[in-house]
Amino acid sequence: MIHYGLKGVTAAETRISFIDGAEGKLIYRGYDISEVSKRTFEEAAYLLWYGEWPDAEQLLMLKGKLQKGRELPGHVASLLKSLPREMDLMSVLRTAVSALGSGPPSIEEAIRLTAVVPVMIACRKAWMDNSVLPDSVNHLDHAEHFLYMLFGSMPTETQRRALETYMILTMEHGMNASAFSARVTASTLSDIHSAVTSAIGTMKGPLHGGAPSEVLSFLAEAAESSDMEELIRQKVCRGERLMGFGHRVYKTRDPRAEALKAVLLSEAGDDDWMKLSLKVEEASINILSELKPGRALYTNVEFYAAAIMKSMNMKADLFTPVFTAARITGWTAHILEQEGNNILFRPDAQYVGPWRVPNGHSSQQKKS
Structure with missing residues (x-):
């Protein structure tokens, strides 16, 4: 029996999230999404990466690492400004992430990627708008800093909370197409940047991220x-x-x-x-x-x-990149989980093409 698109096939065990479509439930690490959504982005990200809520010291540590990770390498900044203007933002983002490096999967790299992707988006937007990218304001939390870098002014509390809630709600959603893509790449023991690049390429498709x-x-x-x-x-x-x-x-x-x-x-x-x-x-x-x-x-x-x-006056071309900036937290959690219990993804495919007889003529298609 063929499960087209692998629908209904269970391919891995996970502790990251659980979805009950019939009951309308989404669980992050054992906590209902209604509870998680009332927390901050940093707290929700810590929960996905570490499996538990952070205490005050752990939360401060994560915020510091996210702030440090916002620094955009010079060669990546140059790349973001050199790619053709007609190149869509998701393609730009895919290319820029692959240029970051090739580090092995680690929570440190997960934090860095989560921190720097919003800056990449803001950098490319500023260049496309013929404006200057604002200087980073390190004391701002993740969602607030993202909005500040995008628009060059401090967001209202309504805007900050709305975007933060959206990013928490969309940072993880089970074995979706992009998370699966990331895990397939990670299962080959490739680097975390390649796995995230695979996920971005999948998110770029209109059936997933549009x-x-x-x-x-x-x-x-x-x-x-x-x-x-x-x-x-x-x-x-x-x-x-x-x-x-x-x-x-x-x-x-x-x-x-x-x-x-x-x-x-x-x-x-x-x-x-x-x-x-x-x-x-x-x-x-x-x-x-x-x-x-x-x-x-x-x-x-x-x-x-x-x-x-x-x-927030975001143009439509920002929608999927903002979705990506949120989902990268879940992708990296899946990559880390895959590395911790790795089996190479290698499904079979049923051949339905022609069968050739030795003299080169086609015979009837072999039945299976």
């Missing part, structure tokens, strides 16, 4: 419509997919969406895009229940991520 930009188009369409509810109604009647609703894994509410929504409800204030996302969600669910009784549909994390990023 969802928030599609949600943004839907929200923009709703914002410009004179009758938002009628717009949604027509989409449902035509059988169009409502972007930001539904998930391949979760058959009920996406717990990450619920946690992010909680932040929006408490922090949205007068932000038009955040308020719009709440209105579109309510209208979509009501209209769907009216037109298709018995069919439940829930928002996924990308739905609110798009609203948050738009509220």
Whole structure:
């Protein structure tokens, strides 16, 4: 029996996270995501890497290492500014990470990669905008520093908390395509930079890392419509997919969406895009229940991520790189776990091509 795309195949044991799609549960190292999302980025990253919450001294140590890791090597900075302007940001990021080096898997390298990738993104953005990359402000925490480097000004508390929550919620999600790609590369005993580069190349694909930009188009369409509810109604009647609703894994509410929504409800204030996302969600669910009784549909994390990023004036080309800056924490946790109990990934494939007889003529395809 062939499991196309390896769907339903268990290929490894993990202590990093657990997903229950039927019940809408996401667990990091034994803790429900609703609890983890209330912590800081640094605390959540420490949990994934070390398997437990940090005490005050351990947290201070991690913050110091993240701050030190923000230094962008000169040759990488030059590379970020020398690649063609038409090269998309994910391709630039993939190339820049591979230029960092070839160190073996270690928590030290995991911390360094997590710290420097946001700076890479900000450096490339500044060059593309013909502006100057701000000087690093070391006392800022991870998410706040990322926003400062991107835009050159201190973010509001709402922006800081919204981005931090998003990054915590998306830093890990089981054996997803990019995490699997990282583990396959790590299983060959390759270096951590190569494994992360593999993951970035996988994240770059629109079937994995591009969802928030599609949600943004839907929200923009709703914002410009004179009758938002009628717009949604027509989409449902035509059988169009409502972007930001539904998930391949979760058959009920996406717990990450619920946690992010909680932040929006408490922090949205007068932000038009955040308020719009709440209105579109309510209208979509009501209209769907009216037109298709018995069919439940829930928002996924990308739905609110798009609203948050738009509220910060992020352009669509930043969405997947920001997702990557968050997910690199989970990737490196998987790489370290793979190294700790390594078996080379080497699945079989069923040959379905022609079979040649000795005289060079084709025979009927061999049945298996």
